[in-house]
Amino acid sequence: MNAPHPAKVAGIDSTVPSPAHTVASAAPGASPVTGAAAPSAAVGPDAPGALLQDRLAGWVSDLTTLHELTERLVRTDTLSEALDEVLRAGAALVGARRGLVVLEPADGLGPDTTVGLGLGRADLGHLETVPRGCLPHGRILDGLPVGEDGVAEPDLLADKSLDPRHREVAARLGYAASYALPLSVEGTAASSAGTGPSITGTAASAGGAGVPAGSSGVPAAGPRRLGAAVWFYNEPAEPGARPRHLAGLYTRYAAQHLARLLEVERTRTAMATMAGELLPSRLPRVSGVQLAARHRTGPLGGGDWYDALPLPDAALGLAVGSVTGSGPSAVAAMGRLRASLRAYAVMEGEDPVAVLSDLELLLRLTEPARSATALFGYCEPALRRITLAGAGHSPPLLVGERRTEFVETSVSAPLGMLACWEAPSVELQAEPGETVLLYTDGLLHRTGDPADRAFARLHAAAAGVPRAARHDPDAVAEHVLRTVLPGGKADADSAEDVVLLAVRFA
Incomplete structure (x- = not known):
């Protein structure tokens, strides 16, 4: 043994x-x-x-x-x-x-x-x-x-x-x-x-x-x-x-x-959960358009948001925006601003300038120390048309088979920066199968590049969407996000929030 x-x-x-x-x-x-040492160690x-x-x-x-x-x-x-x-x-x-x-x-x-x-x-x-x-x-x-x-x-x-x-x-x-x-x-x-x-x-x-x-x-x-x-x-x-x-x-x-x-x-985790609860739990289903969204928030929580809400006459309200600051106060301000914009959109959504004017007045009266950028669009899916008004926000990007171009919007200050905000609206006319990308500045800032290079990177990413993926707005949004922010930048901790909303016309 x-x-x-x-x-x-x-x-x-x-x-x-x-x-x-x-x-x-x-x-x-x-x-x-x-x-x-043991007693016998001294030798x-x-x-x-x-x-x-x-x-x-x-x-x-x-x-x-x-x-x-x-x-x-x-x-x-x-x-x-x-x-x-x-x-x-x-x-x-x-x-x-x-x-x-x-x-x-x-x-x-x-x-x-x-x-x-x-x-x-x-x-x-x-x-x-x-x-x-x-x-x-x-x-x-x-x-x-x-x-x-x-x-x-x-x-x-x-x-x-x-x-x-x-x-x-x-x-x-x-x-x-x-x-x-x-x-x-x-x-x-x-x-x-x-x-x-x-x-x-x-x-x-x-x-x-x-x-x-x-x-x-x-x-x-x-x-x-x-x-x-x-x-x-x-x-x-x-x-x-x-x-x-x-x-x-x-x-x-x-x-x-x-x-x-x-x-x-x-x-x-708490900040991401709170910010997520203040954003749409699911995107609406509206005939004539398909929607997809991407949202990334930093560890402290930020004030970037997006929204898509059905409006009367088979229309659709589209919004993206950003509140200055970070942390719980910015997230709370974002929630208040988004809720107010939804109310104004229901009442006068066909006039995007009026919607942002009311929002600017509310921000100036209730939160005078804070500013925000916003872009609101009144979308008519049957006509493949979006009427846009922007306040200090980056221009949308139109992606199609024969063109990839930024939509020219009027230059205007962010909300809360002027005594009275008002800027003319513009109309965007899309073709069947084209996708409109609405985004916040965080998508550009996370690249770490100067503004002109960041815009060029975004344009190149949108133009390089594979042909087989262009029919799916979710695939378009994912491709653009991963191409503009490669190497895990899209999911890494950052002080910049990222919002990307893709709207594809049938």
């Missing part, structure tokens, strides 16, 4: 600089964390000085390693990037090759997500079949008590106390040991109530213990759980005291960074 396979001690991965000297090498009985007259020098060299190397890893972490500006970096850095510290991190804030406000390192979607699915309480990170997420230095399972296949399903999945995925750490932040009572994490609430001592910082007198509310991370070993192994200590210091810092990104992500 074979003897049990002894567990290996996992060390720091070679991808991270390791100390040239460690306490263990200076004194066989010394602690890798504290550096305390020769120079032993105390050599021990101190070796200990200092190890500390400097450890600090250098943590500095490099945290520097890489702070360069991440999204939750997904940060979670990937935490997994890679933790794997290097504890000497693993695979792992996963589960983001599941204890306040239940989300977002909840799971990210794997060296694990495919199917592998993550297999792990989800294991009862949650049987997994080390599952116990952390459930709030069960765990040691300060994490949860180590050095030999999963030999430990008969583990759940059989866990051993089965471990054998299928090819890992024999695991090491898990919680991701939590120290917070005050106020932060636990939902005001965000306390970034300066604790300071890690050399031994990794939380020490209250500051003198505000606010009592600590304990750690707030954000999630858990676990790393897997292909063979029986367990990280030693020094890798555990470094990994613990790193994850405590990483949790603070994740908490900040979590608040940003929640703010971004």
Whole structure:
């Protein structure tokens, strides 16, 4: 009968600089964390000085390693990037090759997500079949008590106390040991109530213990759980005291960074939801035209909007606009302005100049410190005609088989800039199958090009719409958006909102 396979001690991965000297090498009985030597370690007259020098060299190397890893972490500006970096850095510290991190804030406000390192979607699915309480990170997420230095399972296949399903999945995925750490932040009572994490609430001592910082007198509310991370070993192994200590210091810092990104992500989601609720939930179906829209908002929320509403006599009101500023106040102002424009359009939509004149008067009286640009069109689908009036807005773009041209509109100031706004309207006559593109300036500003080059890029993108896609306004809008803003610019965070409304005449 074979003897049990002894567990290996996992060390720091070679991808991270390791100390040239460690306490263990200076004194066989010394602690890798504290550096305390055994009584029999002092040999020769120079032993105390050599021990101190070796200990200092190890500390400097450890600090250098943590500095490099945290520097890489702070360069991440999204939750997904940060979670990937935490997994890679933790794997290097504890000497693993695979792992996963589960983001599941204890306040239940989300977002909840799971990210794997060296694990495919199917592998993550297999792990989800294991009862949650049987997994080390599952116990952390459930709030069960765990040691300060994490949860180590050095030999999963030999430990008969583990759940059989866990051993089965471990054998299928090819890992024999695991090491898990919680991701939590120290917070005050106020932060636990939902005001965000306390970034300066604790300071890690050399031994990794939380020490209250500051003198505000606010009592600590304990750690707030954000999630858990676990790393897997292909063979029986367990990280030693020094890798555990470094990994613990790193994850405590990483949790603070994740908490900040979590608040940003929640703010971004809330602003996008609020802005989306103030825009049309669906575009109307009107005989003779097809509609499609694209809307992108920045993390702070902006004031760009679009609208399409049925009017009497089988007409259609089309509008795009932008309110100055960003954040909740701009989103709220956009909602008020759009609602007012809808009311004016129903009453006098056949006269776009009158609609924008009323809107300008409302803006000047109710929000004198704010200005806005707007474009309103009274569309008659049966005649393939749009009567347009603009206030400081970019001209529409007409796209057809034989022409791609900007529609000449009168030059006018934005709403709220003059004591009395009024500008003549223009008529646009389209041919069957042609598409009119209405857009906000954010589409041009996100390119980063000067105005003339941005307009040229937009014109070239519209002229280059594939012939097979011209019958579908949704395909036209998507092609123009991705061509004008390539390389992910359309979906990246930006202070500029983007609105694109495509109107195709049958």
